[in-house]
Amino acid sequence: MGRPVTLFTGQWADIPLAELAPLAKKMGFDGLELACWGDHMEVDKAARSKKYCREKRELLKDHGLECYAISHHLAGQLVCDLNNDGRSDMFAPAELAGDPEGQRKWAVKTMKNTAKAAANMGVEVVNGFTGSSIWHMLYSFPPASEKMIEDGFKYFAKMWNPILDVFDKQGVRFALEVHPTEIAFDIITARRALEAIGHREAFGFNFDPSHLIWQGVDPVRFLKAFPDRIYHVHMKDAAVTLDGESGILGSHLNFGTPGRGWDFRSVGRGDVNFEDIIRTLNAQDYKGPLSIEWEDAAMDRVAGGTESCAFTKKVDFEKSDRVFDEAFDS
Template sequence: MNTIKGPALFLAQFAGDAAPFNSWTSITAWAAECGYRGVQVPSWDARLFDLEKAAASKDYCDTFKGEAAENGIEVTELSTHLQGQLVAVHPAYDTAFDGFAAPAVRGNPAARQDWAVDQVKKALTASRNLGLTAHATFSGALAWPYVYPWPQRPAGLVEEAFDELARRWLPILNHAEDCGIDVCYEIHPGEDLHDGISYEMFLDRVKGHARANMLYDPSHYVLQHLDYLDHIDIYHDRIRMFHVKDAELNPTGRQGVYGGFQSWVNRAGRFRSLGDGQVDFGGIFSKLTQYGFDGWAVVEWECCLKHPEDGAREGADFVNAHIIRVTEKAFDDFAGAGTDRAANRRMLGLGD
């Protein structure tokens, strides 16, 4: 067993143009003041991080880590959620997702995809330069518009989509292997990898690639009424990253899982600040500890009601209260009889 590291904070929801959220030095100082020991870095946000420099220069990475360390903060992982999304985009979402890309490739899906693949590979190289072991991303989606089987899906449609998704990701996974970095797909609605079965479909097509792993976020499982504790029992060998995020699902006679096109605050399924939702974090931390998860507990703040700075400060305390310092001895050691093999054989009636 291992003691889970933490608390850490995903900075994507906090980076901004106003101090202290507009520079690497000031945002890490703020995170430390909130009680965090680590931060997960959105690789696309130039206010905090220069991906091109990080991929090309270990000196840049050493300086980047050093500035955080001066504030008592470790870099836990890099994220390419936005770039990973663009590795596979169904044409229905071309316009919606175009803003995630560099201006030079917008409006050109093929160029945008090439750019996205290059971005993820650079982030993996940068992760190696930073001395990290895991990387957060999205899978993207080709089949997502057909997640509900109406109209009836033609035979082979989903299989073709997953074949193509695997084809696009396999070179990236191979680069991850070269870098010694686990690619951790956040299992998330809107992605083709949105539950255990879809992850298995992908994993089968990349031939069980050792670097194709999971980012576990129970909030997304609550909203699709999936057993998030059993999920750990099934996939613990592949869970290499953990987002600590709360959620609630309160279905009514008017709406349920799909939400009826309502805003977040009016949906049956809503993201909440830690402790305000329905997730059994005691059960989650216990299972992850039992299975030897040795990564970081990273708070991803998303809430339809609470102010983000309040959620961040409360989140650090919440994670600290749930991290289990593993024991080095059994609770009943005081009653040990100090027996040996001969005594054991006598107890079994086998003689000496």
């Protein structure tokens, strides 16, 4: 058998977990990667109550599902972001609206609790975002000095090292989904982020090829650059759709809008070469789940999720235990 195929519930958080679990099983999934919003995983409760976590696992087990990771992208984003406009208010408690440092304090505490929640759930990986205090300097105009960029990586280390101390204590690893708006969004910045935190083992990556492919970054090259830091894998696709009018930056057009220079696609319908990814994961002996993060604004999500699950199970295969001609020696 290949690796377990799971569904990341972030884009399904509007559906109560008791309803989503049987639906996911019907779509063909082996497990769920629980998002820490909606009612799927209440972090503070999970951090203090093993009973709550046991009930979550029993709910999944009742439908033939497992859990290998939980994810808290929303709180993680606020740890390093500037939190200086209304977008951050969507991710934090309502009473902290308009309070950048209050939101940051809440986010740090919440991410520490997410490590404890993961330990109580019996999983070893938390996926998420880090945020970035320097993403807005990407274009380097107005000019951004090297010191300003270096200070951003130092700030990331200052904010995340205490969080990672809790992850170490709980025996859990944090997997950053390398992604625009994060401290690491390509291979070069991923290396720099690792250097900033002294390559500590608690910090690695949730590999998601969709966020690399549209930037022109080779997903397989990313895997080969960090063979010991791939803590989790998202199966997600994207397609570049440049038409000579829009640009690769998205043109302020929302996902799914005709004319965007790129967009997410259902797994197997975009530009990602998943065959090469599976072969590389096999060579690196990755044994974790393949978790589908489904986003395709042009498709029905149940149909797309079902199709993506079947595609992933078909494209995945086990690593060989021999070279072909060695069979002649037996």
